[in-house]
Amino acid sequence: MAGMDEVGRLFNNNELIVAEVLQSAEAMKAAVRHLEQFMEKSDTAARGKIILATVKGDVHDIGKNLVEIILSNNGYNVVNLGIKVQPETLIEAIRKERPDMVGLSGLLVKSAQQMVITAQDFKSAGVTVPILVGGAALTKRFTDTKIAAEYTGPVFYAKDAMNGLDLANRWVDESQRPELLKKTEADRAAMVKIAEGMEKKPQGVADGRSRSNVRRDVPLPKAPDFDLHQIEEGPLREIFSFINPSMLYGKHLGLKGNLERLLAEKDERAEKLYAAVTAMQEEILAKRTLKAQGIYRYLPCRSRGEDLLIYDPADPTRLLETFTFPRQPAGERLCLSDYVRETDSGEIDSVAFFVVTLGRGVRALSQQWKEAGEYLRSHLLQAIAIEGAEGFAEWVHRKIRNDWGIPDPPETTIPEVLKNKYRGVRVSFGYPACPNMADQRKLFRLLDVTAKIDVELTDGDMMDPEASVSALVFHHPEAKYFRADT
Ligand code: B12
The missing domain is CATH 3.10.196.10 (Vitamin B12-dependent methionine synthase, activation domain)
Known part of the structure; x- marks a missing residue:
């Protein structure tokens, strides 16, 4: 799968854009499909197995699907559980599939909170598989201070799909894993400190006025009707x-x-x-x-x-x-x-x-x-x-x-x-x-x-x-x- 590694590197350097990465992945998939018939089973062994899911209550598909395409075309066996996935379904799948990592996606702030609950449920079930999280409303700070705090295993924040691939690669490579863990833990400890400092800051002081100066006398337009x-x-x-x-x-x-x-x-x-x-x-x-x-x-x-x-x-x-x-x-x-x-x-x-x-x-x-x-x-x-x-x-x-x-x-x-x-x-x-x-x-x-x-x-x-x-x-x-x- 050296070809897609190359693609990944180019993408990281901003040389290939998402659309081109997808097209390269298409070509790669077609070539692999063709070659598979000539290959021994062992030649096609995956680099690792990753379960992907969008968390409970969330229908975000596009971000997770991009991650799936990038990971699977870089040699990972991806089990995509879809959207609105309950923690229990994930726990069941983890027991059955024994993945190297679990990737969680979500679009909204509420989904970031659902990731915390999912991590707690994993912990109660004795699951310690590394979690990779991503999504528009999620931040590294939230991941480090809220999700990781509730979990026994490692939690990695991916800012985009290529970053997710890079983290997965470092985790499955045993020579890089200790360094990745060390860095993630050090970053997390630093982030927790910063967050504590921020929480102590006053949040903005009310200046005594209760209402804004927005005008109260502008002429009102008339709604044409109140029908549905x-x-x-x-x-x-x-x-x-x-x-x-x-x-x-x-x-x-x-x-x-x-x-x-x-x-x-x-x-x-x-x-x-x-x-x-x-x-x-x-x-x-x-x-x-x-x-x-x-x-x-x-x-x-x-x-x-x-x-x-x-x-x-x-x-x-x-x-x-x-x-x-x-x-x-x-x-x-x-x-x-x-x-x-x-x-x-x-x-x-x-x-x-x-x-x-x-x-x-x-x-x-x-x-x-x-x-x-x-x-x-x-x-x-x-x-x-x-x-x-x-x-x-x-x-x-x-x-x-x-x-x-x-x-x-x-x-x-x-x-x-x-x-x-x-x-x-x-x-x-x-x-x-x-x-x-x-x-x-x-x-x-x-x-x-x-x-x-x-x-x-x-x-x-x-x-x-x-x-x-x-x-x-x-x-x-x-x-x-x-x-x-x-
Ligand atoms: C585009 C957009 C939309 C689009 C599409 C949303 C979508 N599916 O992406 C539309 C117009 C539909 C939309 C709708 C809404 N949106 Co909107 N939207 C955005 C916007 C501007 C960009 C999101 C984006 O980049 N999407 C593209 C995808 C590909 O990016 P992504 O999800 O982040 O995924 C990438 C990475 O995060 C990462 N990733 C994601 N998951 C995972 C998982 C793993 C394992 C890994 C490794 C990586 C990874 O890889 C992906 C690819 O690189 C953000 C603001 C912002 N700048 O982020 C607001 C934002 C997410 N939306 C917001 C809101 C509130 C909404 C609505 C609820 C508004 C409404 N009431 O209608 C709805 C909800 C839709 C619904 N179905 O309920 C808020 C969320 C805040 C909150 N309170 O939770 C934001 C943050 C805007 C804001 N500042 O208020 N939205």
């Missing part, structure tokens, strides 16, 4: 035009630099990638592989302190739901509720909620392609679906602004929309201004989501399928993104 609007099949081609290229090409496919500029400079790599993405999008459109489903609704509301009160449109004296948001402890002292008219104003304001998805069928099809060795296509489908879901959110948000009577100036371009150049703000539960993921349940009730579109909430309050976005839209002209925890 269901989008059974949104215009996919238009939705694709709202995909943020820096996310799709940069984050998911690994292209460095601005796509438009690279295309203008006739950069060969950018041109190839652009062609691959366009071909996949055309195929999706022709075969109707993805379905854009959404639901949105304006609702009457008012605020009281940090509460956002949602009323029944049929009877505005009847409270339907209350959301409570955190307020910044210092500085501007912003809180999302400040963007809404207060109860004592005598006026009724409005907010909009929505849920969109592009995820139906994606997991099964991308898995099918992955198993057939079509790694790039499998990854492209997932990446287009998840960034398409964000594009769909952008599209619905623009429609909401239009219908609310606060349209963007006519000269506004899509790149400007993607840079939030519009009136108001769209936040999602789990974001720093409204971190409470459990509020997803209230939103789902208000829109009757599960009955109307193919999206469900997991027991971690995540949406299944993965390529889904929920949001809360405010119209206030001063509304902006902020963190409520600093």
Whole structure:
């Protein structure tokens, strides 16, 4: 497997980008498949065995699948247990498979906490196999101070798939293992010290004012209606035009630099990638592989302190739901509720909620392609679906602004929309201004989501399928993104 080692090294040096690594892996897989018939069983012995799983309550597939492809094409026997995997299932699989390592993945902060619980369950079951953890919301600090603290065996944090491969390689190589363990332990001890120091620091001091200076007298736009609007099949081609290229090409496919500029400079790599993405999008459109489903609704509301009160449109004296948001402890002292008219104003304001998805069928099809060795296509489908879901959110948000009577100036371009150049703000539960993921349940009730579109909430309050976005839209002209925890 020297070939893929080479690929790995190049990738680490930023010479190969994700899309190219996947293509190399495809070629490698095809070659190995061909050669296997001429090989003795012992020639194909794996470098090691790794169980991979996305933790309980979490549907994150794309990151874990990338890790699977990279590991298996570097000689590892990978047992991918899928998504939403309970600790008991993992423990059973560990006893049966006797892996060298267990890789845990998760997208959200809540999943990082689930990793702590999983480590505790492993410990109670007497499991000590090394754990490799990764995912967008996870940090080395959390891994060292919270997960490793609950476990008897080693816990390694991987910032990306290639880092995960490197850690696995060092673990399975007995000559490198002692050094890896020593370094991991030293890093962990240092991290625990730093974390202790940080915890002692005061968290930000309130300055005596209870509310921000956000204006309370801006004229209120009128919601067109309070009906439930269901989008059974949104215009996919238009939705694709709202995909943020820096996310799709940069984050998911690994292209460095601005796509438009690279295309203008006739950069060969950018041109190839652009062609691959366009071909996949055309195929999706022709075969109707993805379905854009959404639901949105304006609702009457008012605020009281940090509460956002949602009323029944049929009877505005009847409270339907209350959301409570955190307020910044210092500085501007912003809180999302400040963007809404207060109860004592005598006026009724409005907010909009929505849920969109592009995820139906994606997991099964991308898995099918992955198993057939079509790694790039499998990854492209997932990446287009998840960034398409964000594009769909952008599209619905623009429609909401239009219908609310606060349209963007006519000269506004899509790149400007993607840079939030519009009136108001769209936040999602789990974001720093409204971190409470459990509020997803209230939103789902208000829109009757599960009955109307193919999206469900997991027991971690995540949406299944993965390529889904929920949001809360405010119209206030001063509304902006902020963190409520600093
Ligand atoms: C793209 C994105 C999305 C996309 C797709 C998500 C996805 N599947 O990746 C969409 C638009 C669908 C989305 C939706 C949501 N998102 Co989002 N999203 C992001 C964003 C911007 C990037 C994530 C990313 O890079 N994904 C690409 C994959 C490939 O990367 P990855 O998962 O990190 O995996 C790599 C490594 O981490 C590592 N890795 C991962 N697992 C493992 C395992 C092992 C063993 C190893 C070795 C390595 C490894 O290798 C992978 C490849 O290199 C992050 C912010 C950020 N900068 O990280 C927010 C972020 C993760 N999202 C967030 C939130 C809140 C959400 C939503 C809940 C919002 C909402 N209410 O709609 C939803 C949840 C979706 C759902 N189904 O429930 C928060 C999470 C914070 C929290 N409170 O938990 C973040 C951090 C943004 C923020 N700052 O608030 N999101």
